[in-house]
Amino acid sequence: QVQLVQSGAELKKPGASAKVSCKASGYTFLVYFMHWVRQAPGQGLEWVGMINPSAYTTSYAQKFQGRVTITRDASASTVSMELNGLGSEDTAVYFCARQSKGRFHFDFWGQGTLVTVSA
Amino acid sequence: SYVLTQPPSVSVAPGQTASVTCGGNDIGTKIVHWYQQKPGQAPVLVFSEESDRPSGILERFSGSNSGYTATLTINRVEAGDDADYYCQVWDDSSDQWWFGGGTKLTVL
Numbered sequence: 001q002v003q004l005v006q007s008g009a010e011l012k013k014p015g016a017s018a019k020v021s022c023k024a025s026g027y028t029f030l031v032y033f034m035h036w037v038r039q040a041p042g043q044g045l046e047w048v049g050m051i052n053p054s055a056y057t058t059s060y061a062q063k064f065q066g067r068v069t070i071t072r073d074a075s076a077s078t079v080s081m082e083l084n085g086l087g088s089e090d091t092a093v094y095f096c097a098r099q100s101k102g103r104f105h106f107d108f109w110g111q112g113t114l115v116t117v118s119a
Numbered sequence: 120s121y122v123l124t125q126p127p128s129v130s131v132a133p134g135q136t137a138s139v140t141c142g143g144n145d146i147g148t149k150i151v152h153w154y155q156q157k158p159g160q161a162p163v164l165v166f167s168e169e170s171d172r173p174s175g176i177l178e179r180f181s182g183s184n185s186g187y188t189a190t191l192t193i194n195r196v197e198a199g200d201d202a203d204y205y206c207q208v209w210d211d212s213s214d215q216w217w218f219g220g221g222t223k224l225t226v227l
Contacts, residue, residue: 035216045154045162045205047216059214062120095161103169104209105152109161 002026004096004110011116012086019082020113022096029077030054033099035106036070036081038092046092050099051079086117121210123219130225137193139222141206144187149208151189153182156203156221165204166191193224201226 049060
């Protein structure tokens with residue numbers, strides 16, 4: 001069965017970087033695009049960016065351009081998201097989400113990783 | 120940017136029908152997807168215009184989309200439907216993905 005297992009919670013200081021990973025299993029890793037979506041405490045969902053693991057191309061939300069990098073390690077079936085220049089407004093749960101093949105919705109999600117930014 | 124507007128809250132009695140709306144510029148020309156999220160959990164797809172009903176999702180969930188408003192309809196509402204609901208689209212003009220602000224559905 002499809003599983004997306006994310007790395008554990010992180011506590012970071014303002015200005016630091018956070019890197020969250022998402023290990024995929026149960027399907028052919030390179031075939032499906034992977035996205036990152038975040039959710040600040042008590043707030044809604046916000047798209048961060050995505051990667052095409054096969055072509056190794058990425059697309060980012062304009063809001064995060066220049067501050068976020070999404071990478072993949074095909075040998076480990078893992079996608080990672082690194083966010084730089086953290087501020088308190090980046091405190092959120094970060095989810096990885098698989099895009100349904102040939103479609104424009106997300107069919108499987110990771111469990112979420114809380115990133116807390118605090119001095 | 121592409122803005123999707125949802126009402127913050129909707130309340131409904133058990134057994135009744137709930138409607139959650141999602142407004143956007145010419146949203147009728149886009150494919151809209153709906154997710155349910157319960158506290159402390161990841162979102163779950165409950166309806167998409169572009170695919171069969173997700174496995175495990177009951178036929179009580181359906182959707183419509185025309186003009187400037189998309190609607191998620193939940194028939195015969197149950198206590199377990201108490202959750203947040205988000206609409207989502209992909210905007211081809213900007214190649215960006217957008218979510219609505221979310222609607223808290225309260226089952227009275």
